[in-house]
Amino acid sequence: xxxxxxxxxxxxxxxxxxxxxxxxxxxxxxxxxxxxxxxxxxxxxxxxxxxxxxxxxxxxxxxxxxxxxxxxxxxxxxxxxxxxxxxxxxxxxxxxxxxxxxxxxxxxxxxxxxxxxxxxxxxxxxxxxxxxxxxxxxxxxxxxxxxxxxxxxxxxxxxxxxxxxxxxxxxxxxxxxxxxxxxxxxxxxxxxxxxxxxxxxxxxxxxxxxxxxxxxxxxxxxxxxxxxxxxxxxxxxxxxxxxxxxxxxxxxxxxxxxxxxxxxxxxxxxxxxxxxxxxxxxxxxxxxx
Amino acid sequence: xxxxxxxxxxxxxxxxxxxxxxxxxxxxxxxxxxxxxxxxxxxxxxxxxxxxxxxxxxxxxxxxxxxxxxxxxxxxxxxxxxxxxxxxxxxxxxxxxxxxxxxxxxxxxxxxxxxxxxxxxxxxxxxxxxxxxxxxxxxxxxxxxxxxxxxxxxxxxxxxxxxxxxxxxxxxxxxxxxxxxxxxxxxxxxxxxxxxxxxxxxxxxxxxxxxxxxxxxxxxxxxxxxxxxxxxxxxxxxxxxxxxxxxxxxxxxxxxxxxxxxxxxxxxxxxxxxxxxxxxxxxxxxxxxxxxxxxxxxxxxxxxxxxxxxxxxxxxxxxxxxxxxxxxxxxxxxxxxxxxxxxxxxxxxxxxxxxxxxxxxxxxxxxxxxxxxxxxxxxxxxxxxxxxxxxxxxxxxxxxxxxxxxxxxxxxxxxxxxxxxxxxxxxxxxxxxxxxxxxxxxxxxxxxxxxxxxxxxxxxxxxxxxxxxxxxxxxxxxxxxxxxxx
Numbered sequence: 146x147x148x149x150x151x152x153x154x155x156x157x158x159x160x161x162x163x164x165x166x167x168x169x170x171x172x173x174x175x176x177x178x179x180x181x182x183x184x185x186x187x188x189x190x191x192x193x194x195x196x197x198x199x200x201x202x203x204x205x206x207x208x209x210x211x212x213x214x215x216x217x218x219x220x221x222x223x224x225x226x227x228x229x230x231x232x233x234x235x236x237x238x239x240x241x242x243x244x245x246x247x248x249x250x251x252x253x254x255x256x257x258x259x260x261x262x263x264x265x266x267x268x269x270x271x272x273x274x275x276x277x278x279x280x281x282x283x284x285x286x287x288x289x290x291x292x293x294x295x296x297x298x299x300x301x302x303x304x305x306x307x308x309x310x311x312x313x314x315x316x317x318x319x320x321x322x323x324x325x326x327x328x329x330x331x332x333x334x335x336x337x338x339x340x341x342x343x344x345x346x347x348x349x350x351x352x353x354x355x356x357x358x359x360x361x362x363x364x365x366x367x368x369x370x371x372x373x374x375x376x377x378x379x380x381x382x383x384x385x386x387x388x389x390x391x392x393x394x395x396x397x398x399x400x401x402x403x404x405x406x407x408x409x410x411x412x413x414x415x416x417x418x419x420x421x422x423x424x425x426x427x428x429x430x431x432x433x434x
Numbered sequence: 435x436x437x438x439x440x441x442x443x444x445x446x447x448x449x450x451x452x453x454x455x456x457x458x459x460x461x462x463x464x465x466x467x468x469x470x471x472x473x474x475x476x477x478x479x480x481x482x483x484x485x486x487x488x489x490x491x492x493x494x495x496x497x498x499x500x501x502x503x504x505x506x507x508x509x510x511x512x513x514x515x516x517x518x519x520x521x522x523x524x525x526x527x528x529x530x531x532x533x534x535x536x537x538x539x540x541x542x543x544x545x546x547x548x549x550x551x552x553x554x555x556x557x558x559x560x561x562x563x564x565x566x567x568x569x570x571x572x573x574x575x576x577x578x579x580x581x582x583x584x585x586x587x588x589x590x591x592x593x594x595x596x597x598x599x600x601x602x603x604x605x606x607x608x609x610x611x612x613x614x615x616x617x618x619x620x621x622x623x624x625x626x627x628x629x630x631x632x633x634x635x636x637x638x639x640x641x642x643x644x645x646x647x648x649x650x651x652x653x654x655x656x657x658x659x660x661x662x663x664x665x666x667x668x669x670x671x672x673x674x675x676x677x678x679x680x681x682x683x684x685x686x687x688x689x690x691x692x693x694x695x696x697x698x699x700x701x702x703x704x705x706x707x708x709x710x711x712x713x714x715x716x717x718x719x720x721x722x723x724x725x726x727x728x729x730x731x732x733x734x735x736x737x738x739x740x741x742x743x744x745x746x747x748x749x750x751x752x753x754x755x756x757x758x759x760x761x762x763x764x765x766x767x768x769x770x771x772x773x774x775x776x777x778x779x780x781x782x783x784x785x786x787x788x789x790x791x792x793x794x795x796x797x798x799x800x801x802x803x804x805x806x807x808x809x810x811x812x813x814x815x816x817x818x819x820x821x822x823x824x825x826x827x828x829x830x831x832x833x834x835x836x837x838x839x840x841x842x843x844x845x846x847x848x849x850x851x852x853x854x855x856x857x858x859x860x861x862x863x864x865x866x867x868x869x870x871x872x873x874x875x876x877x878x879x880x881x882x883x884x885x886x887x888x889x890x891x892x893x894x895x896x897x898x899x900x901x902x903x904x905x906x907x908x909x910x911x912x913x914x915x916x917x918x919x920x
Contacts, residue, residue, distance in 0.1 A: 174457055174458040175457055175458065175662075176457070176458050176460060176658060176661075176662050177457045177458060177459050177460065178460065178658070179457075179662065180457050246858070272813075272814075273813055274811075274812075274813030274814040275814075276813070276814035276817070283814075283817065285814060285817040285825075285827075286817050286818060286819055286820065286825075287819050287820050288819075288820040381820065384820035384821065384822075385818055385819070385820055385821065385822035386818060386819075386820050429857055429879070431817065431825060431827060431857065431881050432817070432819075
């Protein structure tokens with residue numbers, strides 16, 4: 146830098162002494178109020194530190210006089226949102242759950258709540274799209290083990306299936322081989338027969354023998370026509386939907402070892418509003434009766 | 435002895451480069467009143483722009499049931515923007531983009547032709563500062579009186595003048611902020627609510643904020659806003675070229691300047707008599723005789739002042755006038771100014787204006803009053819039903835941009851045996867009737883099923899057709915129908 150401040154010959158302004166390719170940087174003064182604005186921002190920052198959470202300490206932080214926290218403000222927002230829907234929530238629990246669909250406003254409220262409650266509580270087993278998995282029913286289709294009306298779905302969500310709740314519904318597929326009720330050959334024949342019910346080609350002799358075994362052992366739950374019975378949670382064996390899979394070895398395994406999956410009773414964990422929302426949401430997925 | 439008909443003013447251009455230091459102390463500028471064509475033009479433009487600003491929210495416009503009857507309205511709560519016959523939904527915000535492009539390019543075009551005409555005449559900062567200076571002059575008198583008042587010790591008279599001036603300024607600020615909020619709500623209703631203290635808090639806080647900014651920017655900061663806060667003077671430099679008209683001091687004619695005695699010959703000297711009138715009227719505190727400079731907003735008041743002086747000393751007007759950069763080196767007092775309107779730059783700007791304007795006009799005239807969006811469920815992609823058929827789910831969004839309720843029917847075509855029903859419909863109900871309220875969006879869940887036998891691929895093309903039951907107008911959306919691997 147030059148000892149003496151150089152003046153730009155055109156503007157008469159001091160230069161900083163910096164020069165690039167013949168272009169000199171002018172040292173144009175800033176307005177003084179601009180400087181005061183900067184001091185103002187510094188004072189503002191100090192004030193901000195005092196009233197808002199600011200500095201990290203060893204195990205906590207300076208929380209500020211206003212007591213603000215982003216977690217607290219989120220909780221407040223959630224509480225406000227719940228309070229804002231107090232009327233909808235009250236209406237939802239007083240209405241018969243199957244009548245909610247007639248009230249557009251409450252119904253839409255229930256679907257939105259149900260969707261988010263489903264993602265939190267149900268998607269772990271039934272999948273985020275309620276598409277299910279082997280052993281976990283697909284809730285989108287029109288095949289229901291325990292009934293697909295809104296009331297039945299509500300009951301299922303509330304008390305669960307084979308759960309530890311007293312109101313739960315129970316229906317077990319016996320283990321026909323383990324408990325020595327049928328022989329391996331008989332089971333093989335029944336499996337062949339069951340496959341034939343939904344249009345599968347099979348060994349005619351096996352199917353005939355299998356049908357006889359079926360009539361003796363299975364109709365009490367699955368029905369004479371094998372269309373299943375909701376009161377026992379016994380699946381319809383004649384349709385295109387397979388709970389555990391449509392391969393013969395899976396069917397043989399089901400008959401041999403039995404089945405008995407558990408759905409928890411949500412009445413012990415969720416409030417009635419949420420359970421109703423879930424029932425309505427599941428029903429709206431498209432397969433509800 | 436100086437020419438007695440012209441007052442010689444002792445005034446220092448506070449923004450002259452030599453007068454600056456590190457952290458410039460602000461010196462008050464007390465502009466003298468100018469008289470002349472440009473001053474008159476500025477009064478007219480001030481009247482027009484203020485009238486547009488204050489009157490626009492009160493213009494009524496019939497829109498039918500459910501629609502607001504305010505011509506210009508930004509309805510933030512209901513997410514609509516109304517501008518006379520134009521109504522814009524949030525997803526049509528590209529109209530606003532188009533308007534902004536038109537505004538920006540128009541500004542470029544005007545700037546390349548006439549320099550900072552926007553700054554000098556119609557920028558709100560200029561209009562309101564002008565208005566505030568007008569009030570100041572009414573209360574405290576013209577420049578000399580104001581300078582005397584500034585120097586005078588505080589007295590009842592000085593205090594009451596100051597109080598009156600600041601009070602009027604704050605009232606103007608209040609009216610400015612007060613008019614602003616009418617663009618965001620029904621003006622007559624809001625006016626009533628404002629006075630009965632029923633208006634939303636945001637209305638009062640907006641008015642308070644705009645009152646403060648108007649008072650501070652127009653009354654206190656004035657030229658500081660243009661010189662230090664506004665980026666536009668810097669940007670505009672890029673649009674000004676050798677052919678652009680700017681406020682120009684003809685140095686070839688004016689120099690060498692100096693005081694002039696009556697009847698002294700003009701030969702051998704410049705026409706500038708160094709009376710400093712041009713500096714005294716300048717609201718930016720510059721000396722236009724230093725040439726084109728950043729601070730100059732081209733308000734042309736120095737032209738009025740100088741023309742006045744030239745008349746008094748019997749010289750042709752136009753020592754300071756609108757001229758091109760080259761013009762200042764032309765010493766001819768009777769110089770005729772020619773503008774090259776047609777230049778590559780102006781042609782380019784005009785073409786862009788024409789193009790964007792045509793696209794805007796075309797899309798506005800062909801704006802659909804029915805929009806349909808079909809969103810396929812992706813989780814699960816498809817569902818196998820107990821009879822083996824495949825079902826897909828869709829969310830159909832119908833936007834009714836008309837101010838009356840409309841009835842629609844949804845049909846689905848494209849596969850053999852295809853069936854569709856609404857999630858809300860009863861069993862076996864395939865009528866798919868949807869009623870969409872006026873100026874609203876309805877979102878319905880639509881289920882579509884097809885026998886597995888009609889699906890030849892994992893994905894088939896289908897059409898969702900939404901028909902207006904009254905007019906028969908149709909909107910067709912292509913989508914796909916997914917099934918299992920064949």
